[in-house]
Amino acid sequence: MTTHPDAADGALGAPVELPWRVLPDYRCFGCSPANDQGLRLRFAHTADGGIMCAFTFDRTFESYPGVVHGGMSTTVCDEIMGNLLVLRLGVSVFTTSLRTRYVEPLTVGATYRCTATTEAAAGDTGPHQAQAEITDAEGNAVVFATGAYQPVTEEQARKRMAMSEHEARLVETALAELRTP
Structure with a gap:
């Protein structure tokens, strides 16, 4: 797996x-x-207020010869949608449902871009919806995903995640910074 620095070094956005x-x-x-x-x-x-990433899968993530396992593209979509909602809402969220539609298989060694969007806003009650799309180098959509995510309180997050009290406070402080205008 290779992530592409230009996807996160400012060349394609902050x-x-x-x-x-x-x-x-x-x-x-x-x-x-x-x-x-x-x-x-x-x-x-x-x-447009979303987030994106660029990536290339190597043979470690292969299914059929030369084809990336479909679960990997779903993982990328879930990861980007969940993180977008955390950034937008300033709270931890957990996936409650995820639907993926494959248009074309991802090819080992090819570069792809995944973009996530949502209409969710801080203060909205959940569950929240998000969408993700993986496109190939030519901009053709090859995977679509939609997900629902339930926000959790700080206490719920602590119970569901293996964090010490200190770690939970660190995360809550970082999340609170997202909620501060």
């Missing part, structure tokens, strides 16, 4: 700082730069 960065042992499979086994997705803001 880089995204995720609130999870404050955790000393942040290991998210989708977006942690410290997880050698993970996708290491790096996000950038888009002009």
Whole structure:
């Protein structure tokens, strides 16, 4: 798996700082730069208020010869939609439903871009909806996804996540910064 620095270094939009960065042992499979086994997705803001990332899957994520396993594209979509909602709402969210439509298979070694959008706004009650689209190098849509995400309170997040009290306070402080105009 290769993420593309230009997707998060400002060339395609302002880089995204995720609130999870404050955790000393942040290991998210989708977006942690410290997880050698993970996708290491790096996000950038888009002009329309969404976020995007660019990536290339290697043969580690292969299904049929030369084809990326479909679950990997769904993982990218879920990761980007969930993080967009966290950034937009300033609270942790959990996926409650996810629907993926594959138009074309992703090819090992090809570069793709995933973009997420939502109409959700801070203060709205959940569940919240988000959409993601993966496009190929020519801009053709190859995967569409929609998801529903339920916001959780700080207490609910602490119960569902393996965080110490100190780590929970660090994350809550980072989330509160997102809620501050």
